[in-house]
Amino acid sequence: MIRKKLSNTVLFHAVVCAIGFVMIYPLIWMFFSSFKESSLVLSTVDHLFPEKWEFGNYLNGWSGFGGTTFTTFFQNSVIVTVVSVIGNVLASAMAAYGFTRIRFRGRGFFFICMLITMMVPSQVLVVPQYIIFNGLNWVNTFLPLTVPEWGGRAFFIFLIMQFIAGIPKDLDEAAEIDGCGKVRLFTRVMMPLIKPALATSAIFSFYWKWDDFMGSLLYLNSPEKYTVSIALKLFCDPTSVSDYGAMFAMCVASLLPVIVLFLFTQKYIVDGIAMSGLKA
Amino acid sequence: MANKSQMRKNTLLGYLFIGPWLICFLAFTALPFAASFFLSFTEYNMLSVPKFIGFSNYIRLFTQDNLFMTSLGVTFKFVFISIPLRLLFALMVAMILNRDSKAVPIYRVIYYLPSILGGSVAVSVMWKYCFSKTGVFNSFLNMLGIPCNISWISNKDTALWSIILLFIWQFGSPMLIFLSGLKQIPRSYYEAAVVDGAGPVKKFFRITLPLLSPIIFFNLVMQMIGGFMVFSQAMIITDGGPMNKTLVYALYLYRQSFAYYKMGYGCAMAWILLVIIGFFTALVFKSSSAWVFYENEMFDGKSNKRKGRARRK
Numbered sequence: 001m002i003r004k005k006l007s008n009t010v011l012f013h014a015v016v017c018a019i020g021f022v023m024i025y026p027l028i029w030m031f032f033s034s035f036k037e038s039s040l041v042l043s044t045v046d047h048l049f050p051e052k053w054e055f056g057n058y059l060n061g062w063s064g065f066g067g068t069t070f071t072t073f074f075q076n077s078v079i080v081t082v083v084s085v086i087g088n089v090l091a092s093a094m095a096a097y098g099f100t101r102i103r104f105r106g107r108g109f110f111f112i113c114m115l116i117t118m119m120v121p122s123q124v125l126v127v128p129q130y131i132i133f134n135g136l137n138w139v140n141t142f143l144p145l146t147v148p149e150w151g152g153r154a155f156f157i158f159l160i161m162q163f164i165a166g167i168p169k170d171l172d173e174a175a176e177i178d179g180c181g182k183v184r185l186f187t188r189v190m191m192p193l194i195k196p197a198l199a200t201s202a203i204f205s206f207y208w209k210w211d212d213f214m215g216s217l218l219y220l221n222s223p224e225k226y227t228v229s230i231a232l233k234l235f236c237d238p239t240s241v242s243d244y245g246a247m248f249a250m251c252v253a254s255l256l257p258v259i260v261l262f263l264f265t266q267k268y269i270v271d272g273i274a275m276s277g278l279k280a
Numbered sequence: 281m282a283n284k285s286q287m288r289k290n291t292l293l294g295y296l297f298i299g300p301w302l303i304c305f306l307a308f309t310a311l312p313f314a315a316s317f318f319l320s321f322t323e324y325n326m327l328s329v330p331k332f333i334g335f336s337n338y339i340r341l342f343t344q345d346n347l348f349m350t351s352l353g354v355t356f357k358f359v360f361i362s363i364p365l366r367l368l369f370a371l372m373v374a375m376i377l378n379r380d381s382k383a384v385p386i387y388r389v390i391y392y393l394p395s396i397l398g399g400s401v402a403v404s405v406m407w408k409y410c411f412s413k414t415g416v417f418n419s420f421l422n423m424l425g426i427p428c429n430i431s432w433i434s435n436k437d438t439a440l441w442s443i444i445l446l447f448i449w450q451f452g453s454p455m456l457i458f459l460s461g462l463k464q465i466p467r468s469y470y471e472a473a474v475v476d477g478a479g480p481v482k483k484f485f486r487i488t489l490p491l492l493s494p495i496i497f498f499n500l501v502m503q504m505i506g507g508f509m510v511f512s513q514a515m516i517i518t519d520g521g522p523m524n525k526t527l528v529y530a531l532y533l534y535r536q537s538f539a540y541y542k543m544g545y546g547c548a549m550a551w552i553l554l555v556i557i558g559f560f561t562a563l564v565f566k567s568s569s570a571w572v573f574y575e576n577e578m579f580d581g582k583s584n585k586r587k588g589r590a591r592r593k
């Protein structure tokens with residue numbers, strides 16, 4: 001009996017590790033390829049490890065194209081992402097609080113509106129949005145990428161609402177009896193309590209914005225404004241690329257912030273997804 | 281009277297809190313939504329004023345535009361293969377991982393990693409070189425003793441499959457959701473089933489699958505909506521080729537709107553996409569009563585969906 005259990009456990013770990021390894025292998029391959037000599041990247045696919053470690057790939061890649069380096073692209077991405085995430089989380093928390101804890105006329109109607117926005121494909125909105133931003137002279141600035149994020153996102157509003165619903169209403173009432181207004185109640189009492197939901201929203205907001213390709217493709221059209229995603233796409237274009245080592249080096253560099261954040265925050269992510277059924 | 285002024289105060293406060301969302305909703309969602317509908321009946325290239333042309337865009341799409349039909353076919357094929365397979369894989373892995381072991385959290389992280397990275401440009405580029413002629417996938421096949429030197433991404437029969445595989449690869453989030461769903465199924469059900477002589481297959485079809493069906497259903501809807509909108513992967517890996525075999529709907533829509541500047545035409549395409557997504561969502565919802573199973577039905581035979589839904593949270 002014990003022996004059967006043991007062999008069962010061994011089998012479990014063997015199967016899970018094998019599947020996991022196959023899944024992660026492309027990423028591992030890309031990582032090691034970024035240290036191979038450029039001419040050997042595609043001809044030595046069956047050797048995982050580079051014969052000679054070529055750290056120069058990162059320097060070559062970093063110099064970017066058209067006189068603009070990846071320092072600029074990363075800076076742009078960081079600005080766009082940070083500004084978006086702050087606005088996104090703040091507005092989502094405010095809206096979630098408003099919808100759950102304040103009874104006002106029109107609440108039901110706008111709540112339904114918010115739910116519907118989750119179902120509307122972005123393609124429906126993209127052309128008029130472009131016309132609007134073009135009319136505002138916002139094209140080739142970061143504004144089309146950041147300003148809409150200051151309205152929050154339905155997914156996060158919904159996630160935070162679920163979290164607020166789990167906080168007893170007595171708490172609000174007690175605070176109000178003590179003379180605490182709704183605004184202060186929100187900033188002083190509610191915000192600290194919903195931190196886990198805010199963290200989950202912030203993390204996903206970061207991923208989606210960092211990876212966002214469509215927005216940068218549409219609205220940014222000069223290299224000094226490019227974010228990492230669009231810069232990487234152009235850098236890796238099959239017609240222009242010849243330095244495969246540098247190409248993979250920049251791919252790895254662009255994933256690094258995401259991977260680091262993921263490793264530090266995976267608990268929030270795993271719990272957050274399990275809680276809400278969020279898509280990602 | 282005090283009550284009335286309280287109400288008014290609350291309304292003001294309410295709009296204060298939802299204000300940022302409301303402004304952005306009106307400006308960047310509601311207005312574009314209406315404008316898009318209007319533009320779909322016009323000819324518009326951003327230079328001149330929109331010219332009203334009635335249903336011409338729609339008529340042309342269905343009668344003269346071969347690429348429209350091609351892209352529709354490609355997208356259907358993509359969605360109806362990749363999403364069920366993704367969910368199937370997610371369920372399979374979730375069931376394997378559903379056991380008490382200290383290593384499970386580590387495995388969860390490894391399996392979830394591709395989903396976190398999957399939408400990025402870097403992974404699409406990586407995928408492209410993994411499935412090229414001299415890529416990792418071929419070297420893997422050769423290692424297994426299957427000689428193969430086709431380029432998966434530029435062969436017209438396999439190109440779409442390489443993108444489908446990229447989507448299946450990102451099965452992380454449904455897996456996590458299934459895993460937490462599996463954890464909520466009381467062990468006593470399985471124990472009772474074993475006492476009654478049920479084998480693993482029967483346990484799966486009679487206990488696991490019915491009890492997970494609400495979660496599967498929710499994921500099916502959300503993932504399908506996402507699947508219809510696939511864009512950047514198709515653009516970066518194959519750019520619609522070879523021979524338009526991977527020209528997904530969103531990519532064709534993008535080209536019409538922003539490469540040829542036929543913006544009215546693009547809007548008409550977007551509205552057709554909206555109708556398609558709405559149709560399939562409604563279909564899944566409608567059919568759900570036949571196969572979505574809420575736990576209390578098991579005991580009192582009556583469907584009490586509200587309660588079942590509440591439990592799911």
